[in-house]
Amino acid sequence: MKKQKLIANIIKTIVVCGLLVLYIVPFIFVVVNSFKESKDVTANPLALPANFSFDNYVEAFKVMNYSNAFMNTLIITLVSVAIIIICASMTAYIMVRKKWKITKYLFFIMVISMIIPFQAIMIPLVKIYGSIGMLNSKWALMYMYLGFGVSLAVFMYHGFIKSIPMELEEAAMIDGATRFQTFWKIVFPLMKPTTMTIVTLDVLWIWNDFLLPSLVLVSSDERTLQLSTYYFSGTYSVNYGLSMAGLMLSILPVLIIYLFLQKGIIGGVLQGSIK
Amino acid sequence: MGNEKSFWGKFKTFSIYAGPSTFAFLTVMIIPFIYGVYLTFTSWDGLSEIHKFIGFENYIAVFKDTEFWTSLGFTGWYVLATVIITNAIAFLLAYVLTTGMKGQNIYRAGFFTPNLIGGIILGFIWKFVFSNILVYIGENFNLPFFETSWLADPKKAFWTLVIVAVWQYSGYMMIIYVAGFMNVPKDILEAASIDGANGFKKMKSIILPMMIPSFTVCLFLSLQRGFMAYEVNLALTGGGPYKTTELISMHVYNKAFLSQQYGVGQAEALILFIIVATVTLIQVSITKKMEVEA
Numbered sequence: 001m002k003k004q005k006l007i008a009n010i011i012k013t014i015v016v017c018g019l020l021v022l023y024i025v026p027f028i029f030v031v032v033n034s035f036k037e038s039k040d041v042t043a044n045p046l047a048l049p050a051n052f053s054f055d056n057y058v059e060a061f062k063v064m065n066y067s068n069a070f071m072n073t074l075i076i077t078l079v080s081v082a083i084i085i086i087c088a089s090m091t092a093y094i095m096v097r098k099k100w101k102i103t104k105y106l107f108f109i110m111v112i113s114m115i116i117p118f119q120a121i122m123i124p125l126v127k128i129y130g131s132i133g134m135l136n137s138k139w140a141l142m143y144m145y146l147g148f149g150v151s152l153a154v155f156m157y158h159g160f161i162k163s164i165p166m167e168l169e170e171a172a173m174i175d176g177a178t179r180f181q182t183f184w185k186i187v188f189p190l191m192k193p194t195t196m197t198i199v200t201l202d203v204l205w206i207w208n209d210f211l212l213p214s215l216v217l218v219s220s221d222e223r224t225l226q227l228s229t230y231y232f233s234g235t236y237s238v239n240y241g242l243s244m245a246g247l248m249l250s251i252l253p254v255l256i257i258y259l260f261l262q263k264g265i266i267g268g269v270l271q272g273s274i275k
Numbered sequence: 276m277g278n279e280k281s282f283w284g285k286f287k288t289f290s291i292y293a294g295p296s297t298f299a300f301l302t303v304m305i306i307p308f309i310y311g312v313y314l315t316f317t318s319w320d321g322l323s324e325i326h327k328f329i330g331f332e333n334y335i336a337v338f339k340d341t342e343f344w345t346s347l348g349f350t351g352w353y354v355l356a357t358v359i360i361t362n363a364i365a366f367l368l369a370y371v372l373t374t375g376m377k378g379q380n381i382y383r384a385g386f387f388t389p390n391l392i393g394g395i396i397l398g399f400i401w402k403f404v405f406s407n408i409l410v411y412i413g414e415n416f417n418l419p420f421f422e423t424s425w426l427a428d429p430k431k432a433f434w435t436l437v438i439v440a441v442w443q444y445s446g447y448m449m450i451i452y453v454a455g456f457m458n459v460p461k462d463i464l465e466a467a468s469i470d471g472a473n474g475f476k477k478m479k480s481i482i483l484p485m486m487i488p489s490f491t492v493c494l495f496l497s498l499q500r501g502f503m504a505y506e507v508n509l510a511l512t513g514g515g516p517y518k519t520t521e522l523i524s525m526h527v528y529n530k531a532f533l534s535q536q537y538g539v540g541q542a543e544a545l546i547l548f549i550i551v552a553t554v555t556l557i558q559v560s561i562t563k564k565m566e567v568e569a
Contacts, residue, residue: 106293106297121304
């Protein structure tokens, strides 16, 4: 019986390890080839680089206009997520605490709207915002992320605020706090777990989004990392070493953050999907 | 806070707390959606200011657009394959990684990694793997299966899309199944063991029924993502060879933004929306019915 269990454990470990290698190996191919010259990649993509040179990285950094794209992505992601958190938490709060007709209808419409895929909206969206000259700006993009992201965030906050006892707020109000203060000083800090979940989901979404920025951000100065990687790898697809270095550059920031925050990220995704 | 009995008092409170969200939500989601429905009944070509009302002509054009139906059928097979394989692998991984293996958190984190990275980048990575690495292996180790790039053959290109989607999403679904496994009450399992139930019996009569909520979520997410897949498709196959691997999202995009047939494109987008909504609602209502209480 014990021996059987041991064998079962060994088989399990081998299968899982093997699968994990299969999952990770594409990244390793990219890393290895990003240090090679293009002709060495074509000659043998499996060989280790003859000498470690960062030439490809330096070149890719320049051609992709990396620092600019990185800053664009960072600003767009941080500001959009911050606006979503602020607006959605307040909206959910008023929806739970004030049972007016409008708050009920709005909540209902928001929940229903979550099944509308982006593809069903993108054509009229481009048409409307193009005709009022709001395309090709980071700010328009952030505004759109608010519009697209707010429903899910409101839905998640809504579920959480319901569990916060009214007495807590009443006590604060008796002590002289306005509702606005009560919300930010008492209610909002209590919602930290939900906030972390929404931040995780929305950062992953906005950082990696491609379709919406590709429609909104037309000029090359405004490009996000996903966009500049797309144009870069499209143009240099034959220069393998360079193109692999470009891919690595856009993966690295996420991987570094993941190394430190993997528990939080996985937890956030988990919480987000159960609701 | 002012007087909330009057209409204006209510309006003021509402605008302060929910004003910005409501405005953005209406102008970004709802108005474009309604306007999109209107667009399908007009002859807008993307450039002119004139919208002529043309009734159902765009929808008739959709029914005549054979490429749309081919693409839809292709997407159907793609969704079927990815949903089944992704969930099977994710479920098995979650099962193994909740048995108390050494280092199971590291494994979980490893399998989840592809989800952190944008579809465009994942597509390019796999393009390199399929058209360089595997071809090289095929040529040098005499494996004719790999000798020509999979991306050049329509049948194999289909499977490249499936492989990448499974690779991308199975880690995500695994996390959800892990939570499901951890929610199965230990005392019920112990009671079953004492009553003489073996592993298979426990899986069939206890674990699977208790895991239905996880299946509801995972099936919903994988169905939706399957129908909406675009980035990997664009970077990996670009719809080729010869438009044989054009998933429905790419078809709609190209119809509108490349062929400039906005009305037809929007009509196709709406049909896609109705299909996805119907399929996912049916799925959720079926799996919800199967849920049991502990």
